[in-house]
Amino acid sequence: MPRTDKMKNALDGIVNLMDGLLQWLDDRLEARRARTRREGLLAVLLLAPAMTLMGVFGFAPLLAGFYMSLFGGPLGENQFAGWGNYIRAFNDPEFWNSLKVTVYYVLGTIPASLVGSFLVAYGLHRILRGRGLLRTLYFLPYVTSAVAAAMVWRALFMTPDGVANLVLELLGLESQRWILEGKGILHLISGGWIPQDIGPSLALGCVMLFDIWHGSGFMIVVFLAGLTAIPRELEEAARIDGAGALRVVRHVVLPLLSPTILFLAVVSTIKAFQAFNSFYALTQQPDQPLFEPTTNVVLYIYGQLYRWNDYGYGAAISMLFMVAIILVTTLQWRFVGRRVHYS
Amino acid sequence: MRRAINNAQHILLYLLLAFGGFLTAWPFLWMMGTAFKSYVEAVEPTLNPFPKQWHWENVAAVFNAAPFGRYFFNSILVSGTVTCCVILTSVMAGYAFARLRFRGRNVLFALVLATMMVPFELTVVPNFTLIQRLGWYNHYAALIVPWCANAFSIFLMRQAFLALPNDYFDAATVDGCGHLRFLIRIATPLVKPVMVTVALFAFLGSYNALLWPLLVTADESMRVVQVGLTYFRGDFGVRVNLMMCASAIVILPAVLLYFVAQRYFVEAALSAGIKG
Numbered sequence: 001m002p003r004t005d006k007m008k009n010a011l012d013g014i015v016n017l018m019d020g021l022l023q024w025l026d027d028r029l030e031a032r033r034a035r036t037r038r039e040g041l042l043a044v045l046l047l048a049p050a051m052t053l054m055g056v057f058g059f060a061p062l063l064a065g066f067y068m069s070l071f072g073g074p075l076g077e078n079q080f081a082g083w084g085n086y087i088r089a090f091n092d093p094e095f096w097n098s099l100k101v102t103v104y105y106v107l108g109t110i111p112a113s114l115v116g117s118f119l120v121a122y123g124l125h126r127i128l129r130g131r132g133l134l135r136t137l138y139f140l141p142y143v144t145s146a147v148a149a150a151m152v153w154r155a156l157f158m159t160p161d162g163v164a165n166l167v168l169e170l171l172g173l174e175s176q177r178w179i180l181e182g183k184g185i186l187h188l189i190s191g192g193w194i195p196q197d198i199g200p201s202l203a204l205g206c207v208m209l210f211d212i213w214h215g216s217g218f219m220i221v222v223f224l225a226g227l228t229a230i231p232r233e234l235e236e237a238a239r240i241d242g243a244g245a246l247r248v249v250r251h252v253v254l255p256l257l258s259p260t261i262l263f264l265a266v267v268s269t270i271k272a273f274q275a276f277n278s279f280y281a282l283t284q285q286p287d288q289p290l291f292e293p294t295t296n297v298v299l300y301i302y303g304q305l306y307r308w309n310d311y312g313y314g315a316a317i318s319m320l321f322m323v324a325i326i327l328v329t330t331l332q333w334r335f336v337g338r339r340v341h342y343s
Numbered sequence: 344m345r346r347a348i349n350n351a352q353h354i355l356l357y358l359l360l361a362f363g364g365f366l367t368a369w370p371f372l373w374m375m376g377t378a379f380k381s382y383v384e385a386v387e388p389t390l391n392p393f394p395k396q397w398h399w400e401n402v403a404a405v406f407n408a409a410p411f412g413r414y415f416f417n418s419i420l421v422s423g424t425v426t427c428c429v430i431l432t433s434v435m436a437g438y439a440f441a442r443l444r445f446r447g448r449n450v451l452f453a454l455v456l457a458t459m460m461v462p463f464e465l466t467v468v469p470n471f472t473l474i475q476r477l478g479w480y481n482h483y484a485a486l487i488v489p490w491c492a493n494a495f496s497i498f499l500m501r502q503a504f505l506a507l508p509n510d511y512f513d514a515a516t517v518d519g520c521g522h523l524r525f526l527i528r529i530a531t532p533l534v535k536p537v538m539v540t541v542a543l544f545a546f547l548g549s550y551n552a553l554l555w556p557l558l559v560t561a562d563e564s565m566r567v568v569q570v571g572l573t574y575f576r577g578d579f580g581v582r583v584n585l586m587m588c589a590s591a592i593v594i595l596p597a598v599l600l601y602f603v604a605q606r607y608f609v610e611a612a613l614s615a616g617i618k619g
Contacts, residue, residue: 019524026521042522043445050436051451053492058458061469068468123360127353136605137364140371143597145551147569148590152374155583161388163373213367267459267495274462277553286573301464311468318465325460 069315085316095317097292098300104200105296106272108208109215114264117216118257121223122249135224142217150281153210154179179206179283182293201293203283211278215271219264226260227253258340266332273325274298297321378588385584401588405575408585411592413564414571419596421486421556421567422549428491429545430538436492437500438526442512452501459494467558474559485559486567490549496541503537504530539607543600550597568593 072081089095120138124131141149156163157178165175176188181202186194188202200208230253238252254261276298283294290303297317304314369392376392377385379401384394405411439445440452470489479485507530515525531538553569560566572593575586 019528022521022524022527026523039443039522040445043439043443043448046435046439046443047451050432050492050497053432053488054455054458054494056473057470057489058461058466059454061466061473062461064469064472065465120360120363123356127356127360130357132605134360134364136601137368139601140368140598143547143601144371144594145553145569145572145597147551147553147572148593149370151572151575151586151590152370155377155587156370156373163388163390166388166390213370216367270460276464281553298462298464301462305464305468315465315468318462322461322465325462326457329460 065315065318068311069313069319071312081312085313086320088313089317089320094292094295095297095300098295098297101200101204101294102273102296102298104204105208105211105275106269108200108205109211109272110265110269112208113212113216113219113268114261116212117219117264118223118261120216121220121227122253124220124224125227135220138220139217141214144214146214146277147281149214150210150278153206153282157206176202179203179294182291203291203294207279207282207294210282211272211275214278215268219268222260222264223257226257230256262332262336262340265336266329269332270325270329273321273328276302374587374591377584378591380584382582382584385587398584401584402592405585405589405592408589409571409574410563411568411571411589414566414568415596417483417486417565418550418567418569421483422546424483424487425490425549426542426546428487429493429496430542432492433496433500433541434526434531434534434538436497437502438504438522438530440497440501441504442526442530443522455494455497463554467555471558480559481561481565483565486556486565489555490552493545493548496545499537499541500534503534507533536607539604543604546600547597 069085070081070083072079072084124135124138127134159165159177159180160175162178164178168175181188183196183201184194184199185202185205186199187196234252234256235248238248243251275296279294279296279299280302283291284299285291290299290307295303298321301314301317301321304310304317373392376394379397379399380394381396381398384396436455440448440455474480474485474489477484479488511529511533512525515529520529551569552567553573556567557570557573560570572589575582575589
């Protein structure tokens with residue numbers, strides 16, 4: 001008898017033993033008379049590990065953070081400040097600036113990557129052969145860590161003669177300072193006609209481009225998943241009825257895909273509000289003051305907490321920011337969610 | 344006639360997709376090529392990603408510059424454990440939220456989803472204090488335990504269990520099968536593709552994390568690869584070829600895992616996850 005058979009028997013034995021154990025547990029639970037009560041007990045058992053972990057490392061710190069936000073000065077010098085930190089935030093131009101950077105970033109990345117990812121996913125969905133290989137090419141950036149990918153992009157954006165400037169040179173354009181450039185993109189394009197603090201800076205534009213590149217793989221895969229769930233017959237029926245490609249997309253594919261679109265819009269907006277790694281790894285230097293044109297709210301919080309040790313103020317901004325994210329997400333569910341069709 | 348137009352369209356579509364894929368993958372190509380260039384060639388401005396001569400010794404130079412073997416051991420140990428725990432906790436919780444009726448279920452689920460909106464940076468300070476109190480500073484526990492459950496995984500597993508037809512459970516109940524046995528023997532194998540998806544995201548999240556491992560470890564022997572990678576960051580052009588080589592090495596396990604998981608990670612895996 002080969003050894004594999006022996007192992008198989010042993011495994012079967014273990015499985016049977018487990019099965020008996022489960023049967024016994026199930027019977028124990030069955031012994032309780034009321035059905036809901038039994039399920040309640042089982043629910044407690046099943047939920048305990050996840051809820052304990054999330055309670056201790058997710059919710060408790062939230063309460064601690066709120067408590068922290070009511071005190072001024074560095075940790076340990078607990079001077080009660082009441083709402084002082086919150087009022088300070090409203091009068092802090094640097095905070096407003098970081099909020100502006102965050103909003104530019106969210107508006108600049110989410111719609112573009114949603115549309116782009118949908119187009120790529122729909123293209124991949126339509127072709128017959130080679131989908132796996134192409135999907136892998138598009139998914140590769142997502143697998144990469146932001147730190148490693150940012151190192152590559154820093155080298156591409158190198159000044160004065162990185163790859164990005166080389167491309168500009170080939171096109172006969174002036175070279176740029178890319179991730180070091182704090183002036184507005186509009187200012188640079190208009191040849192200085194538009195003031196430099198209007199619109200996002202070129203450095204922020206680089207971060208956006210990087211994150212569209214880095215995050216689209218996830219969206220494409222999720223879109224593909226949604227597209228696969230649409231019955232082919234529906235699309236074909238519309239086409240046989242004489243609908244053009246655009247009309248099929250507009251009236252058949254997009255409505256059926258709306259739950260996926262809503263899901264992606266909500267999840268990726270939350271992620272975009274909280275973007276940190278790409279901003280940090282691409283445009284900030286570890287030992288230097290924060291580079292303001294690419295300091296979003298999360299980086300500003302990071303600065304308050306870890307650079308200036310102003311824990312109370314950092315916590316207060318976090319609280320305000322979290323409320324803002326919850327508001328935006330709720331609005332999205334309300335207004336986009338209303339137009340979603342569930343089959 | 345119609346057929347011919349379709350074929351032309353098809354070829355155009357292929358060309359567009361291939362071009363986009365090439366652009367997307369180009370930074371990779373550039374990284375892989377630069378990783379094996381000599382220093383002189385690496386700092387030379389060129390669009391050609393391929394080295395004139397392949398310098399394989401760069402790999403050895405990376406491993407000599409920092410204890411990358413140790414970093415890899417730590418990263419794999421931490422990410423592997425986190426992945427297993429996440430699967431366990433999210434299958435259990437996901438099943439409870441999808442299939443069991445108990446009081447406060449919806450409120451609890453809403454709370455779970457709400458944790459996705461908390462800025463991570465805020466929870467870091469209280470969590471760091473907690474880790475110190477527990478005496479976990481500079482231990483594996485600090486790198487692993489806080490990440491063993493997360494809302495996104497629970498959400499995906501819940502949706503997967505919700506998508507299972509009720510008939511399966513009813514049939515199993517008639518045969519005298521309780522919830523636990525149904526979960527382990529019948530439901531879990533059916534949602535395997537979603538489990539693989541959850542596992543892949545859990546691994547990537549843990550393996551690619553930077554800030555937390557940086558804060559809770561102090562000794563060289565406890566560092567993970569992403570922290571090790573930052574040692575190569577320095578100023579531009581200092582060791583650009585070694586920097587790229589280190590990046591390539593660090594990315595490798597994640598890419599390999601993707602290729603292994605890809606078989607399961609088909610479109611169908613996520614489709615159940617998003618509906619309703």
